[in-house]
Amino acid sequence: MPIKTDVWTVGLVPNKLRQSRLASEQLLEEMIISSPSILSEEWMLIGRQESTGMGGRIDLLAIAPDGNLVLIELKRDRTPREVVAQALDYAVWVESLRENEIAAIYQRFRPGSSLYADFFARFGRVLDDDDLNKSHQLIIVATELDASSERIVEYLSKRDIPINVLCFQVFQVGDQQLLSRSWLLDPVQTQVNAVSTSEGHGEPWNGEFYCSFGDSVSRSWADAVEFGFISGGGGAWYSKTLQLLSPGDRIWVNIPQQGYVGVGRVLGTSTPANEFTVMQGGEERPVLEVAKRATYHAEFADDPERCDYFVPVQWLQSVPLSQAVREVGMFGNQNTICRPTTPKWRWTIERLKQRFPHYDEVAVAEDVSKR
Numbered sequence: 001m002p003i004k005t006d007v008w009t010v011g012l013v014p015n016k017l018r019q020s021r022l023a024s025e026q027l028l029e030e031m032i033i034s035s036p037s038i039l040s041e042e043w044m045l046i047g048r049q050e051s052t053g054m055g056g057r058i059d060l061l062a063i064a065p066d067g068n069l070v071l072i073e074l075k076r077d078r079t080p081r082e083v084v085a086q087a088l089d090y091a092v093w094v095e096s097l098r099e100n101e102i103a104a105i106y107q108r109f110r111p112g113s114s115l116y117a118d119f120f121a122r123f124g125r126v127l128d129d130d131d132l133n134k135s136h137q138l139i140i141v142a143t144e145l146d147a148s149s150e151r152i153v154e155y156l157s158k159r160d161i162p163i164n165v166l167c168f169q170v171f172q173v174g175d176q177q178l179l180s181r182s183w184l185l186d187p188v189q190t191q192v193n194a195v196s197t198s199e200g201h202g203e204p205w206n207g208e209f210y211c212s213f214g215d216s217v218s219r220s221w222a223d224a225v226e227f228g229f230i231s232g233g234g235g236a237w238y239s240k241t242l243q244l245l246s247p248g249d250r251i252w253v254n255i256p257q258q259g260y261v262g263v264g265r266v267l268g269t270s271t272p273a274n275e276f277t278v279m280q281g282g283e284e285r286p287v288l289e290v291a292k293r294a295t296y297h298a299e300f301a302d303d304p305e306r307c308d309y310f311v312p313v314q315w316l317q318s319v320p321l322s323q324a325v326r327e328v329g330m331f332g333n334q335n336t337i338c339r340p341t342t343p344k345w346r347w348t349i350e351r352l353k354q355r356f357p358h359y360d361e362v363a364v365a366e367d368v369s370k371r
């Protein structure tokens with residue numbers, strides 16, 4: 001059924017707010033430009049009203065922390081079939097963009113600015129041309145959504161097309177208008193679909209999970225090995241993919257720019273930092289009290305969107321960072337967790353199984369019910 005949100009005031013006699021409309025979809029676009037977090041805290045806008053060379057202009061273009069692009073189309077007055085068809089048509093253009101073309105788009109959007117410098121300032125990492133535009137997401141922005149649009153988008157998403165709808169509704173409170181935001185589909189699934197298609201399709205997922213673990217000020221591989229965990233945080237984009245993991249899953253851990261450092265079995269589910277405990281000296285302790293080699297975004301411990309989330313892991317085999325396994329052609333990605341469906345991932349696993357021969361040992365059961 002179409003997305004619909006109702007809002008009430010809080011009190012002994014709740015008052016249901018009257019649904020309203022924006023003066024124009026153009027106003028919504030201007031609001032997004034001035035405050036991009038209305039769309040997502042995890043993206044950086046890089047373009048607006050760019051000509052595709054095919055008789056049309058995209059509404060907005062953004063970039064995600066992994067270097068993948070996000071095509072954003074406002075529904076405006078188009079029919080569901082028109083806006084979805086338009087987004088898919090424009091996606092052909094986005095897919096073909098080269099590094100210099102993307103940088104030029106950003107120059108037109110932010111004259112005098114550098115895409116690479118601003119990406120580093122926004123996400124805290126260098127934008128590598130090898131990561132730029134490996135895949136993309138399609139986001140349709142609407143102030144109302146009909147059942148036909150939902151069916152089309154859900155159909156495409158189930159077939160691994162990274163498409164989603166962001167629905168904004170407007171409510172009237174006296175002379176003021178309030179804006180609410182709802183996703184049609186879980187944005188984590190759209191993010192995962194984008195990763196799955198980043199190297200092209202060709203074979204089913206092999207059941208092996210990839211983990212990007214950033215050994216830095218924010219987290220420490222030595223801590224992860226000592227206390228048995230992986231983690232991600234600093235924003236929902238980095239932490240929510242941990243929800244893909246279930247007890248018994250096997251993960252292969254890669255540290256970007258370093259190489260693969262371990263393989264392990266998942267023992268539990270994703271848990272926020274202030275609730276996650278580990279064993280030290282036979283005693284269960286809060287992870288933030290004992291894992292001291294990094295910060296784990298402790299300053300955001302009470303913020304469910306920005307705090308670190310932890311998943312307990314039994315390491316089947318691990319190596320120090322200095323012995324990380326890195327070979328030309330191995331799969332790499334900035335997403336904390338993903339399920340690659342590319343031949344490169346199958347080849348990577350074949351190589352890693354030779355380098356980590358204890359990969360298939362059975363993890364010893366552990367009580368993680370309190371984590």
